[in-house]
Amino acid sequence: MDLSIxxxxxxxxxxxxxxxxxxxxxxxxxxxxxDSGGVELEGRDLKQWSSRERAKKMAVLPQEGLPSVPxxxxxxIMMGRHPHQGIxxxxxxxxxxxxxxxxxxxxxxxxxxRPIRLLxxxxxxxxxxxxxxxxxxxxxxxxxPTTYLDIAHQLAVLDQIKRWQQTCGLAVLVVFxxxxxxxxxxxxxxxxxxxxxxxxxxPTEIIEESVIQEVYGxxxxxxxxxxxxxxxxxxxxxxxxxxxxxSNVMSRHG
Amino acid sequence: xxxxxxxxxxxxxxxxxxxxxxLSMAASVSxxxxxxxxxxxxxxxxxHLLGKDGAIDAATDAIIWQLRFPRVLLGALVGAALAxxxxxxxxxxxxxxxxxxxLGVSSGSALGAAIAVFTGWGVALLGGWNVPVWAFLFxxxxxxxVLQLSRLGGQVRTDxxxxxxxxxxxxxxxxxxxVIAMASPVEIQRIQYWLMGSIALREWSExxxxxxxxxxxxxxxxxxxxxxxLFALGERSAGHLGVSVQQTRLIxxxxxxxxxxxxxxxxxxxxFVGLIIPHILRMLTGxxxxxxxxxxxxxxxVFIVWADTLAxxxxxxxxxxxxxxxxxxxxxxxxxxxxxxxxxxx
Numbered sequence: 001m002d003l004s005i006x007x008x009x010x011x012x013x014x015x016x017x018x019x020x021x022x023x024x025x026x027x028x029x030x031x032x033x034x035d036s037g038g039v040e041l042e043g044r045d046l047k048q049w050s051s052r053e054r055a056k057k058m059a060v061l062p063q064e065g066l067p068s069v070p071x072x073x074x075x076x077i078m079m080g081r082h083p084h085q086g087i088x089x090x091x092x093x094x095x096x097x098x099x100x101x102x103x104x105x106x107x108x109x110x111x112x113x114r115p116i117r118l119l120x121x122x123x124x125x126x127x128x129x130x131x132x133x134x135x136x137x138x139x140x141x142x143x144x145p146t147t148y149l150d151i152a153h154q155l156a157v158l159d160q161i162k163r164w165q166q167t168c169g170l171a172v173l174v175v176f177x178x179x180x181x182x183x184x185x186x187x188x189x190x191x192x193x194x195x196x197x198x199x200x201x202x203p204t205e206i207i208e209e210s211v212i213q214e215v216y217g218x219x220x221x222x223x224x225x226x227x228x229x230x231x232x233x234x235x236x237x238x239x240x241x242x243x244x245x246x247s248n249v250m251s252r253h254g
Numbered sequence: 255x256x257x258x259x260x261x262x263x264x265x266x267x268x269x270x271x272x273x274x275x276x277l278s279m280a281a282s283v284s285x286x287x288x289x290x291x292x293x294x295x296x297x298x299x300x301x302h303l304l305g306k307d308g309a310i311d312a313a314t315d316a317i318i319w320q321l322r323f324p325r326v327l328l329g330a331l332v333g334a335a336l337a338x339x340x341x342x343x344x345x346x347x348x349x350x351x352x353x354x355x356x357l358g359v360s361s362g363s364a365l366g367a368a369i370a371v372f373t374g375w376g377v378a379l380l381g382g383w384n385v386p387v388w389a390f391l392f393x394x395x396x397x398x399x400v401l402q403l404s405r406l407g408g409q410v411r412t413d414x415x416x417x418x419x420x421x422x423x424x425x426x427x428x429x430x431x432x433v434i435a436m437a438s439p440v441e442i443q444r445i446q447y448w449l450m451g452s453i454a455l456r457e458w459s460e461x462x463x464x465x466x467x468x469x470x471x472x473x474x475x476x477x478x479x480x481x482x483x484l485f486a487l488g489e490r491s492a493g494h495l496g497v498s499v500q501q502t503r504l505i506x507x508x509x510x511x512x513x514x515x516x517x518x519x520x521x522x523x524x525x526f527v528g529l530i531i532p533h534i535l536r537m538l539t540g541x542x543x544x545x546x547x548x549x550x551x552x553x554x555x556v557f558i559v560w561a562d563t564l565a566x567x568x569x570x571x572x573x574x575x576x577x578x579x580x581x582x583x584x585x586x587x588x589x590x591x592x593x594x595x596x597x598x599x600x
Binding site: 029031050051052053054055056058059060062066067069070071072075076079080082083085088089090135 | 261476477479480481483484486487488490491493494495496497498536540541542544
């Protein structure tokens with residue numbers, strides 16, 4: 001299995017529950033070590049990077065977003081500067097400028113003194129992105145960033161990522177559940193099944209009836225988006241196929 | 255917050271609590287069976303610090319400098335250590351109910367200290383440092399047990415953490431009583447001073463032994479306070495922001511156990527200081543540990559100085575163990591916090 005992410009592209013990682021997306025993400029960001037094979041960042045083995053050096057290069061947005069902390073928006077965004085500052089309490093002169101710029105870009109300026117625990121899920125996700133922007137990485141990992149959000153906030157978050165990616169030439173890897181959003185925002189898609197990447201390609205190549213059917217065991221209806229012309233999936237009730245999965249469930253219970 | 259901002263707030267709060275501490279210490283020294291004027295206290299202390307002969311009579315001088323001042327100073331050091339350790343434990347375990355006493359670290363340290371005092375093992379090697387070193391080692395053992403017991407699926411949960419603390423505390427408390435009972439029939443009457451804490455009958459030398467432990471622990475924790483802030487986001491997120499999570503956590507746990515052990519080795523187990531003080535201070539100063547740690551320590555010092563003053567004056571001429579005072583305040587506070595915490599989770 002092989003996956004590479006380049007500067008200036010958004011790669012979407014798809015696959016059913018339990019197909020290994022999250023594990024792959026944890027391997028890629030160095031949280032877990034691979035049993036075999038290796039992960040390289042800018043051509044150097046990830047194990048050779050110190051956690052601080054690594055954090056200067058890559059930022060991670062976990063699925064659950066920011067926890068309910070008493071720190072203010074500004075303080076949390078400043079935490080994104082941590083890898084650049086050194087660990088001592090007094091380090092970090094001049095980082096205020098970056099934080100101010102990020103707060104302006106992400107339109108959280110008016111909330112800067114509010115504690116995170118008073119923010120809604122959508123607002124928190126925006127601050128989480130601002131924190132990642134303050135980190136100034138070259139590579140960004142997102143684990144289902146839109147899971148807990150309504151459609152307006154889903155679009156807001158993804159638009160924000162897209163803008164950032166385009167202005168800074170960022171490399172982005174997003175784990176997606178939503179095939180339609182993935183097709184709209186990603187340059188390339190990789191789709192996983194049972195721990196391996198089984199297909200990769202452009203959205204047009206991946207969002208395809210045969211692929212979806214093979215991986216998810218669902219018979220979809222694929223149409224073209226009338227404006228953007230990217231493929232979109234329509235689901236139909238009663239169209240689950242996948243006989244192997246049913247037998248799995250049966251044998252587990254039996 | 256930018257640099258000027260947090261540094262400014264740190265200075266402001268520190269100055270306020272330092273002033274309050276100095277006033278409290280002077281007031282505490284002047285309270286007691288022999289009435290001493292506030293002004294005399296200052297005069298004696300300044301005279302000794304500047305190496306001059308005071309114009310005060312020798313008896314007053316001895317009461318202040320040999321009896322009361324060392325005790326008040328020691329109380330301040332104990333309070334600073336316990337409150338500082340409590341602030342670190344709370345930040346690290348992301349748990350508003352963590353405290354050296356509730357986690358059982360104090361009980362472990364007390365057992366270690368008792369073994370050192372009554373057996374004298376290790377004195378030849380370590381001299382005056384013997385008691386705090388034993389207290390530190392046993393504190394680490396207690397902490398290790400509590401964390402192992404409460405770890406479920408790699409995550410430390412609040413309810414199990416507190417239960418584990420209760421178990422470890424009960425066990426080490428029993429061992430402590432046993433060790434003291436073995437040691438001598440006279441000492442068994444003093445058992446409550448170990449279990450409920452006391453800083454009576456202390457001397458200068460004990461403050462001198464304790465201070466370095468406190469300073470090393472406190473400075474270590476403060477230097478890592480910005481990394482400690484990131485633990486609030488969760489250990490994974492802290493790791494993604496460049497914190498070496500395992501290493502940082504280990505250093506902070508050891509340093510705060512060191513502070514606890516230093517306090518326990520001179521005063522026994524005084525409960526709830528590390529719970530109440532950081533909590534109240536967090537409401538005042540905000541959650542930033544760069545400010546919270548030092549200011550909690552100063553406030554803890556003020557708290558213990560007053561608690562000890564109460565302990566030795568309420569039933570004058572008899573004395574209460576100081577832990578009685580702190581538990582009478584801390585118990586209800588803990589109940590209130592526990593209720594708030596469980597309500598907040600539903």
